[in-house]
Amino acid sequence: MDNVSSSILTFNKLTELNLSIPDYQRPYVWELKQTRMLLKDIENSENGALLGSIILHETKRDDEIIYEVIDGQQRLTTIKLILMASLNNHNNLKELLEKYNNYLKDVSFFHKISQDNIKNNYEYIKNYLSNEDKAKDFLEKLEKTQFIIVATTKADDAFIFFDNTNSKGKKLESYDLIKAFHLQSIKNEKTLNKWAKYYEGLSEQKCKTQPNIKTLLLKFLIPARLWIKGSSRDNNFGEVAFNELCYENLDGKSFYDMGILANFQLGDEFFNYLEKYEKIYKSILEKNNNFFKYLWKPHSKVGNLNTFDGFMMCLVLYESKFKNSKEILPSLSRIVYSHRLLEDRVNYPKNAKGLVKYIYFASYASEVEKLLEEKGQKCHEEELKANKIIKAKTHNELTAYLDNFYKNFENKIVYKHKYNDEREK
Structure with missing residues (x-):
């Protein structure tokens, strides 16, 4: 060169x-x-x-x-x-x-x-x-x-x-490189200082009701973007974060609002994008703190996603498109956490992965609500079947969780479904 x-x-x-x-x-x-x-x-x-x-x-x-x-x-x-x-x-x-x-x-x-x-x-x-x-x-x-x-x-x-x-x-780290890439393109010193301080504030954030930069990028934005595009990647999102959010050869301005799939050439565009989803994420955490305290939040390896991460992805995407995400809290949690009862790989947000893509492409909130109702019914049927199998085995952590599911999880935070009586027959 x-x-x-x-x-x-x-x-x-x-x-x-x-x-x-x-x-x-x-x-x-x-x-x-x-x-x-x-x-x-x-x-x-x-x-x-x-x-x-x-x-x-x-x-x-x-x-x-x-x-x-x-x-x-x-x-x-x-x-x-x-x-x-x-x-x-x-x-x-x-x-x-x-x-x-x-x-x-x-x-x-x-x-x-x-x-x-x-x-x-x-x-x-x-x-x-x-x-x-x-x-x-x-x-x-x-x-x-x-x-x-x-x-x-x-x-x-x-x-x-x-x-x-x-x-x-x-x-x-990948988030250091992303910050440097976008800030270096900002020529206005006042704007540069504003976003530099904003980003560093997210880097230091440790409050449970406010997301930090690692959560926003590696447990929300990057996995959600990749899953919507059809990627099968389940972890190590930091490896692809820079390439996903930093582009060097974009010209002009897009005519379309791509939402979470937006690309950016200019640094200011990226930080506005980041701030938009940070505010939505933070708002959901603050408004639904009482609801969330009943949810099982598993610990996962560094760089991996857990069930709660997938749950939040769906909520933030829904809120950004249709508002009123509180309306789907019970039915969504019912589905996302169901695999906790059925599989050994309890830290992985399996049920959320398909929902992320569906919510992004849905045109109406009613489409999402209908899908959640259908999937809720299917989860219920799978749990009934699993319950019979598990009870025949030695008592373990999964059995104990299943025994308490309807007493604790459903009664406190999930709407009583029309098929509850079937379970008790």
Whole structure:
């Protein structure tokens, strides 16, 4: 690519570039483990340690050339802490450090994770380099430290070269890459900061009545989109999340409202889309908290879906199209949770998978209501048959759950169906 250049620079030369860490980058996540490794790599080198690649996007701001750091911010930020700790520790090293005054001078971190890690790592480095002779020797080695620099004038090319891991660091998650892809396309600084803070707020969210970014992307948006398109994928949705939500070659504006299947070229479009479904998801959780407390919420492996995830997919899709999702809570839960009684694979939202696609393509709410009635009848018949088989076997967890199903689950949250009497005959 003609617009891409590569070179090997010492840290001393690297600092001559006007480096900037964009707001769309993920937080500073390095902890003491990664910091110690970097310090040891530099300290143990003889002729300058090679600390991996730095990927830069060359751009112009107010007629000034800026190099935005696409990959390498964790290492470069840690080195900034090394310089600050050395300067604050030793006045005699002030002259040596003056040439680095402009290195990352305008970088700010508003994320609490960044602030906590910066504080902890700074204190550790300050103690590590408390001896002046050791600090001076360390800084001389730092100057000789080398980086492989890949610079491009096109942001898209920068993401092509983007490594999924920082040097000896933490793996970038799919939601980090999605955030970076869409934020880098926003040119208005106020808008960029708004969405960066919004996304990071979702990343930190731990309240049970509010979805976080992992839930929204990997337990709702990505699986729902794939299932509607006919995919058979059941887990590891993070592997395909970036390709599903990030497009580079879309032109113009779509004439159709594709709902949850919408594609986006521009970052602002993506964040509006994300916010729309986040608000619906949050609203359903808050309004139906009393209903949900009776539902069995199984724990599942990281990256896998559970029964409740499938249940919420159906509710959010229904609410986004027809409103009044509360009306289908009983019948929907009756169906989605039925397989819990019938199969060993209780964490998988099997019954929800087909409903997700049906709800998306339905034109009227009455279509969905009719389908739920039909499927509810079928689930009831399957449970009656299973009940006879299970009772003949040794008592186990599934048997106990089935014994209490009508007493607890149906009586409290599910409408009494017209076929209840049949069960008691």
